[in-house]
Amino acid sequence: MKILVINGPNLNMLGIREPGIYGKNTFADLLQLLADTAKAENLEVEQYQSNHEGDLVDKIQSAYGKVDGIVINPAAYTHTSVAILDALKAVSIPAVEVHISDVDAREPFRQISYAGMACVKTIKGHGLEGYREAILYLKERYGNRKCGM
Numbered sequence: 001m002k003i004l005v006i007n008g009p010n011l012n013m014l015g016i017r018e019p020g021i022y023g024k025n026t027f028a029d030l031l032q033l034l035a036d037t038a039k040a041e042n043l044e045v046e047q048y049q050s051n052h053e054g055d056l057v058d059k060i061q062s063a064y065g066k067v068d069g070i071v072i073n074p075a076a077y078t079h080t081s082v083a084i085l086d087a088l089k090a091v092s093i094p095a096v097e098v099h100i101s102d103v104d105a106r107e108p109f110r111q112i113s114y115a116g117m118a119c120v121k122t123i124k125g126h127g128l129e130g131y132r133e134a135i136l137y138l139k140e141r142y143g144n145r146k147c148g149m
């Protein structure tokens with residue numbers, strides 16, 4: 001099973017500021033968590049991060065027919081991007097939305113998620129562990145399917 005993990009703008013800055021909201025872990029820690037999870041679960045896990053909306057759309061499109069599940073944290077684009085929502089709908093790959101912070105407990109504008117409308121599940125407020133939970137969910141629910149089925 002191949003899972004694509006997509007991270008949006010500024011997530012590469014994790015651990016540098018705002019530890020009260022996002023924790024002390026760095027982006028390198030997230031990459032390590034993904035590598036450890038892939039090894040432990042015998043999965044292929046690819047990570048992609050971009051600060052650019054169109055690049056995120058391109059990456060989602062490129063997954064069509066090649067990836068069995070998507071874990072996506074669109075970061076700020078969560079709350080603005082119909083383009084990312086449409087891309088997720090277009091490829092129709094099971095996707096889980098992850099947010100490190102509990103967006104429901106923050107500013108009202110963070111309580112709208114466009115990407116989430118195309119996702120089978122949302123995990124929020126579990127820190128970096130939310131990514132592991134999302135991967136395990138996709139494995140458990142879709143692990144025996146082939147791409148595009």
Ligand code: CA2
Nearest residue numbers: 010011013014017018075076099100101
């Ligand atoms: O909680 C999440 O995972 C978010 O997707 C993170 C986004 C935010 O815009 C969403 O509302 C919720 C922010 C990504 C990282 O932002 C940083 C800000 C300061 C220092 C380091 C990272």
